[in-house]
Amino acid sequence: MVEIELDAFSGRPNPRWSLSAHQSAEYLAQLRGLQRISQVPAGFEGLGYRGFVVRPERHTELDAGLEEARHCHGAVVVRRGEQSEVLSDPGRGLERWLAESMRGHVDESLFRYIAEEIER
Amino acid sequence: MLAVTVDMFSGRPNPTLTLEGEEAESVLRNVAHSGPTIAGVNEGFQGLGYRGLVVEMLADDLAERHGLPAAFRVGHDGHPKGLELAERIFSSMRRAQILDEGLHGLLAAELRQAGFRGTVTEADHSAPPAAEIAKALPPHELPVLRAVTCWIELGRFNPGFWNDPAYINRNNCYNYASNRRTNTFAQPGRATGHQATVMACPNVTAGALSDGLHHRFDCFPDSEKPRWLMALVVAPGYDYHWYRKQLEGFWGHKPGGTAARNVDNNGAVIWNPETAARGPYTNFCGYFYACKSQKIN
Numbered sequence: 001m002v003e004i005e006l007d008a009f010s011g012r013p014n015p016r017w018s019l020s021a022h023q024s025a026e027y028l029a030q031l032r033g034l035q036r037i038s039q040v041p042a043g044f045e046g047l048g049y050r051g052f053v054v055r056p057e058r059h060t061e062l063d064a065g066l067e068e069a070r071h072c073h074g075a076v077v078v079r080r081g082e083q084s085e086v087l088s089d090p091g092r093g094l095e096r097w098l099a100e101s102m103r104g105h106v107d108e109s110l111f112r113y114i115a116e117e118i119e120r
Numbered sequence: 121m122l123a124v125t126v127d128m129f130s131g132r133p134n135p136t137l138t139l140e141g142e143e144a145e146s147v148l149r150n151v152a153h154s155g156p157t158i159a160g161v162n163e164g165f166q167g168l169g170y171r172g173l174v175v176e177m178l179a180d181d182l183a184e185r186h187g188l189p190a191a192f193r194v195g196h197d198g199h200p201k202g203l204e205l206a207e208r209i210f211s212s213m214r215r216a217q218i219l220d221e222g223l224h225g226l227l228a229a230e231l232r233q234a235g236f237r238g239t240v241t242e243a244d245h246s247a248p249p250a251a252e253i254a255k256a257l258p259p260h261e262l263p264v265l266r267a268v269t270c271w272i273e274l275g276r277f278n279p280g281f282w283n284d285p286a287y288i289n290r291n292n293c294y295n296y297a298s299n300r301r302t303n304t305f306a307q308p309g310r311a312t313g314h315q316a317t318v319m320a321c322p323n324v325t326a327g328a329l330s331d332g333l334h335h336r337f338d339c340f341p342d343s344e345k346p347r348w349l350m351a352l353v354v355a356p357g358y359d360y361h362w363y364r365k366q367l368e369g370f371w372g373h374k375p376g377g378t379a380a381r382n383v384d385n386n387g388a389v390i391w392n393p394e395t396a397a398r399g400p401y402t403n404f405c406g407y408f409y410a411c412k413s414q415k416i417n
Contacts, residue, residue: 009358009359010359010360010361010401011292011307011308011360011376012307012359012360013305045375045378045379045381046384046397047361047385047399047400047401048355048385048399048400048401049399050375110357110358113400
């Protein structure tokens, strides 16, 4: 099982929710399919949508030691222990998939705002 | 076991007090729970005179048990809880005859100065009423519209204090703007039982006023130093954000668990939070003063 954090808030804590076992396996399979790239993304650290952070709630064989995957603007920074690598998320497909998983966990207006930010 | 050193001398060795058992535990509980700001041993004011207390754990279980670093500086930045702790340590040193009466008096005076080191007090003037408004009012109502001058403090921009990996995720914009590193991701009104649940200017404002903040130009006396100037904005329906005016004239802020900075979403230095690029935080709610007696959690 993995936990998702929507990194978009400043004052209030970021919303977090858990994926089901089935969704978690699907996410990890998609993550494994992404290609490694060499350039480190600049990222965005201002006010508003900054991306999604995925962390396993408890480790399984499927996550291969994943500690954190930070998704933003078509790139994923994956950290496993002391190691980190950058993956390309073409067309922001996996980021959109994570946005879809927000349904039912955040209100509709916030959902629409995040979806629009990803489509920009 | 704990060693507490008063960092103050240049030539002579600094006085050190060793605390054991409940005395040591009590100091650490005080630091961990009452919220004085702590810094790395090499951080903070490094000039001549009182520079704070350096606390070093002398047993390997203490740091983890209290969630504190093995060595840190406290009572160095004017935080009232830090200054209280420093006064307590000075008294213990005096009783243990580590400090003589003269040095104890000197330290007490230094401590009062430390409360305001790195900050400057400045006048904050309101605009006078527009001439046409003043003309339209009966004379007895004019005094309420007179320009107001309040005194405020401005501190140097010090992002390193907030961006340390041990603290960056545990403090938010309200912590930064209040200049209180509580490590609780503080919420307006939570400390006083009036936390806003609706994300709109009146609701977040009510929480902040409940914590003890004042609207701008509702002056605080000198006894409430430091009186930081803060600005509140809201992303309607889902969040709020705060800024604090800095000594350099620009505004600093800390978006959630990200790094403290003095630039907006366009990378421009923030000289005016009303016109800064703020993403979805489209509603400007107004300016406020923080104060020494502010409750924050």
